Amino acid sequence: MKKRKIKDFPKSERPRERLLNYGEKALSDAELLAIILRTGNKNYSVYELAQNLIVDFGSLKRIAEVGIGELIKYPGIGITKAVQIKASIELGRRIFSEKKNYFGESILNPHDAFLIFKEDMFDLKEEHLFCIYMDVKNKCLNKRLIAKGDLNIVYASPREIFKYALQENSSKLILAHNHPSGDLTPSEDDIIFTKRLIEAGKILGLEILDHLIIYNEDYVSLKEKKLI
Incomplete structure (x- = not known):
């Protein structure tokens, strides 16, 4: 034919x-x-x-x-x-x-933060760590890529995270990184890293509100899971 x-x-x-x-x-x-x-x-x-x-x-x-x-x-x-x-x-x-400009909008829960992160996280083949910087009223001031790594781990410097916070005059922040495997289970390293940031932030007067793990349309909040 x-x-x-x-x-x-x-x-x-x-x-x-x-x-x-x-x-x-x-x-x-x-x-x-x-x-x-x-x-x-x-x-x-x-x-x-x-x-x-x-x-x-x-x-x-x-x-x-x-x-x-x-x-x-x-x-x-x-x-x-x-x-x-x-x-x-x-x-x-x-x-x-x-089209989605969230800067200046209030972030009231983990899903609000997820909506800001998800476009940057979609279909990434290696881990990326992003951070949202907020003012005292939880309004988004900026979003930055902090680090990216290989298939399994992000190498992130707390100095970079806090440097941008000071530049933005931010008092609160939320972290997010992706798991390219699709397994959203927080690793022990994810939890330890976040807890160390929380303690370091207290010295600088910065509050780490949450850390999200994202894969495309799904996410897990360490705060909601009571892991931090």
Whole structure:
């Protein structure tokens, strides 16, 4: 059977033309992905390739999570297409992050803090430690990346954490780091590190309110678990 190409579709049914005529919100996930991929392969049209990708990986979210190395193993996805997919996803993530400006808002519970951290933590392959700096009324003054490490551990300097706190004239802070494995169980090192920061903070008049461990859409609060 002859392979169907996008040019074989009626013009009104081609993803690019549908976007022009009806707007991007009218397109399915497969149609949007087809526009990014641009061309198919010897077996499938670009639209069929996009559909197959979503079905075989399970979701767009899963495609966003995998690395380029895994994408290029998929038949019909070479380096160029893999890079186009990852670049498009990253642009979307950055736009989403820009839309959410939490600075100046009050942080009343661990979930409020999680909402501020999660865009930076999504799909990271190594551990990153971030910190939110707050004033006396729990209003967010700033958020900073403190350290990043290998697959298993973040090497963080308390000096860096407290230096930024003094620069921001902050009186309270919340820490968060990710567990790339997906296991949110706090390690003994996580707990010891946080307790040491709490004690050091008392000397400087800085209150460590919490430490979150995050994996994509999930998190654990050491404070809620009564571990600190």
